[in-house]
Amino acid sequence: MDPAAFEQDALALVDRLFAAALRLTRNEADAQDLVQDTYLRAFRSSGQFEAGTNLRGWMFTILHNTFLNQRRDRGRSPIDADSEAVEQAPDDRQAAANPEELLLRETMDADLQAALNGLPEAYREAVWLRDVEQFSYEEIAGIAGVPIGTVMSRISRGRRALYDDLVTRSGDYARRAGAGDESRARRV
Amino acid sequence: MDSCRDIDALMTPVADNEAAAADRARVEGHLRECASCHRQMHAEREARQLVLERAATLVGHAPLGLRARCAATRAQAAPAARPRLPLLSRAGWPMALAATLVLAVAGAAFYSLVINPSKAVAAQLTLDHLKCFSLFEEPAGLSPAEVQAALKARHGIDIVLPAGPEASGLTLVGGRRCLYLDGSVAHLLYRKGATRVSLFVLPTGAKLSQTDVDVLGHSAVAFTRGGRTWVVLARAPHAEMKAMASAFGAVAN
Ligand SMILES: [Zn+2]
Ligand SMILES: [Zn+2]
Numbered sequence: 001m002d003p004a005a006f007e008q009d010a011l012a013l014v015d016r017l018f019a020a021a022l023r024l025t026r027n028e029a030d031a032q033d034l035v036q037d038t039y040l041r042a043f044r045s046s047g048q049f050e051a052g053t054n055l056r057g058w059m060f061t062i063l064h065n066t067f068l069n070q071r072r073d074r075g076r077s078p079i080d081a082d083s084e085a086v087e088q089a090p091d092d093r094q095a096a097a098n099p100e101e102l103l104l105r106e107t108m109d110a111d112l113q114a115a116l117n118g119l120p121e122a123y124r125e126a127v128w129l130r131d132v133e134q135f136s137y138e139e140i141a142g143i144a145g146v147p148i149g150t151v152m153s154r155i156s157r158g159r160r161a162l163y164d165d166l167v168t169r170s171g172d173y174a175r176r177a178g179a180g181d182e183s184r185a186r187r188v
Numbered sequence: 189m190d191s192c193r194d195i196d197a198l199m200t201p202v203a204d205n206e207a208a209a210a211d212r213a214r215v216e217g218h219l220r221e222c223a224s225c226h227r228q229m230h231a232e233r234e235a236r237q238l239v240l241e242r243a244a245t246l247v248g249h250a251p252l253g254l255r256a257r258c259a260a261t262r263a264q265a266a267p268a269a270r271p272r273l274p275l276l277s278r279a280g281w282p283m284a285l286a287a288t289l290v291l292a293v294a295g296a297a298f299y300s301l302v303i304n305p306s307k308a309v310a311a312q313l314t315l316d317h318l319k320c321f322s323l324f325e326e327p328a329g330l331s332p333a334e335v336q337a338a339l340k341a342r343h344g345i346d347i348v349l350p351a352g353p354e355a356s357g358l359t360l361v362g363g364r365r366c367l368y369l370d371g372s373v374a375h376l377l378y379r380k381g382a383t384r385v386s387l388f389v390l391p392t393g394a395k396l397s398q399t400d401v402d403v404l405g406h407s408a409v410a411f412t413r414g415g416r417t418w419v420v421l422a423r424a425p426h427a428e429m430k431a432m433a434s435a436f437g438a439v440a441n
Contacts, residue, residue, distance in 0.1 A: 018254060019248060029324065035250070036254070039262075040264060041265075043265035112239070112246070127239065131236055132247065160231045163232070163234055
């Protein structure tokens with residue numbers, strides 16, 4: 001592929017890669033380093049990229065692997081203990097009692113970001129790649145290096161945990177709003 | 189009727205409208221009978237819908253300058269610009285040799301010589317200098333011992349910070365790991381009055397060639413100390429650069 005065209009197409013993804021990096025690292029400075037490092041590796045191996053194939057999937061795969069490498073270099077656990085424990089535990093959570101009365105669409109962006117950040121890493125990544133980036137299950141399996149069944153299970157668990165967290169947040173607001181605001185309190 | 193476990197595995201493709209018609213029918217049949225799975229599906233669909241709707245807001249924009257820094261990595265990635273031991277040019281050899289002789293003669297624990305970093309390296313370091321001062325300066329200052337311990341614990345960078353700079357009016361205001369070639373450069377941020385001064389410590393084995401040093405109005409001076417290359421970078425006249433390098437432990441030759 002023509003290097004200038006490759007550079008242009010790759011750099012067009014910087015916003016998306018930074019957003020995903022921010023979700024992985026949960027820290028702006030680390031996310032910037034991660035994205036910069038991702039581009040360095042991408043340019044280095046650009047010869048291996050075949051024009052006309054999936055550049056976005058290729059860049060996200062490099063982002064994923066670079067993230068794991070950086071974390072290893074920084075002496076953190078290679079496995080997200082958090083995710084592993086959750087993955088092995090039975091999914092025995094109870095959904096909220098009256099979910100249909102909650103209006104999730106009123107969720108504030110800051111709450112949604114905080115709830116996403118609260119997910120175990122493997123779930124956070126799977127939900128992000130699916131619902132924000134709209135990658136297929138196969139593409140996510142390729143990016144994260146796990147089987148498709150695991151991808152679907154992570155998306156499912158992640159979405160449900162996200163919902164529970166948002167319901168809890170929404171309930172907190174309603175309680176704080178107090179008895180004076182009946183219309184809001186009734187949703188709890 | 190299917191067990192909840194069988195249905196659980198089909199929940200995501202059904203929520204995503206990607207399941208085969210037969211699977212969809214199985215799941216829908218089960219959901220009519222099973223309140224627990226019904227609630228799970230409701231949760232999954234609601235969360236999915238919310239994230240899909242907010243996707244554009246969630247992605248937002250990368251910070252100013254990140255795109256330019258990413259574009260700059262292309263030059264860094266070009267094969268010619270990244271030999272394994274970077275840029276010890278032919279002109280640099282006699283210097284290195286002289287340094288070895290100094291070491292042999294003096295028998296000192298470390299040796300120093302002043303060399304000038306290449307323009308390409310200085311440009312990268314200058315961009316990093318500007319970024320790090322805008323994002324990571326600690327106005328209250330930091331203790332050298334604290335920064336030294338953090339670099340070792342967080343990044344495995346084991347260096348001894350120079351003891352001299354405080355006496356020369358240089359205050360430590362930050363320390364982090366930054367990117368240079370294969371990573372792992374220690375970046376120390378100092379203030380001397382209004383002047384922002386960066387001290388970069390390159391990985392063991394990384395050396396620099398001798399070329400021009402002025403980039404974007406900044407100057408860089410490199411020296412070796414304890415087997416590593418150290419680079420001082422600031423917007424300051426050359427004489428002051430040399431004075432600061434001495435304060436950081438360089439021995440002029
Ligand atoms: Zn069921
Ligand atoms: Zn830096």
